[in-house]
Amino acid sequence: MDFLELTRRRYSVRSYKSDPVEKEKLSRILDSARLAPTAANRQPYQLIVIHTADREAELLRIYSKVWFVEAPIVICACGMPAKNWVRKDGKNYNDVDVAIVMDHLILAATAAGLGTCWIAAFDPAAAREVLGLPDGIEPLAFTPLGYAADQPPRKKRKPLSELVRYERW
Numbered sequence: 001m002d003f004l005e006l007t008r009r010r011y012s013v014r015s016y017k018s019d020p021v022e023k024e025k026l027s028r029i030l031d032s033a034r035l036a037p038t039a040a041n042r043q044p045y046q047l048i049v050i051h052t053a054d055r056e057a058e059l060l061r062i063y064s065k066v067w068f069v070e071a072p073i074v075i076c077a078c079g080m081p082a083k084n085w086v087r088k089d090g091k092n093y094n095d096v097d098v099a100i101v102m103d104h105l106i107l108a109a110t111a112a113g114l115g116t117c118w119i120a121a122f123d124p125a126a127a128r129e130v131l132g133l134p135d136g137i138e139p140l141a142f143t144p145l146g147y148a149a150d151q152p153p154r155k156k157r158k159p160l161s162e163l164v165r166y167e168r169w
Contacts (some may be wrong), residue, residue, distance in 0.1 A: 008115070010107060015148065018094060044097060063123070078098070079097065116144065
């Protein structure tokens with residue numbers, strides 16, 4: 001499948017089968033995330049792979065939607081702001097780098113026939129506690145990872161004419 005078709009197929013899955021994710025698929029997905037570009041190629045992030053079995057209650061403290069723990073795996077993408085490249089005006093690229101890594105991860109999952117859902121509306125304090133995150137590590141996004149039990153909804157996106165400008169504002 002070409003890249004445009006892949007991006008069309010990706011959607012936010014909110015219902016998962018309990019079928020296990022094959023180790024080979026997980027490895028390929030994580031490797032795709034590893035290959036994501038980061039500012040100055042510093043790779044200032046960590047991915048935490050969490051198996052949900054027998055951890056549902058504590059994971060629901062992080063994000064309370066039951067479908068969050070239906071998938072056999074949840075992945076947390078964490079930034080390491082002190083190790084990030086910083087632009088001359090002080091802009092730290094932590095959020096940008098982790099977003100690129102997460103995007104590679106969810107697109108690789110789609111290519112492997114798996115579903116994901118980018119979650120930013122989680123409880124950071126609960127995430128820090130449940131995952132035992134040390135100081136200086138910032139949880140930025142989560143995604144369940146598993147086989148979808150739902151069907152993709154029709155995508156609603158603005159037309160390019162509302163999103164793209166050429167040459168100047």
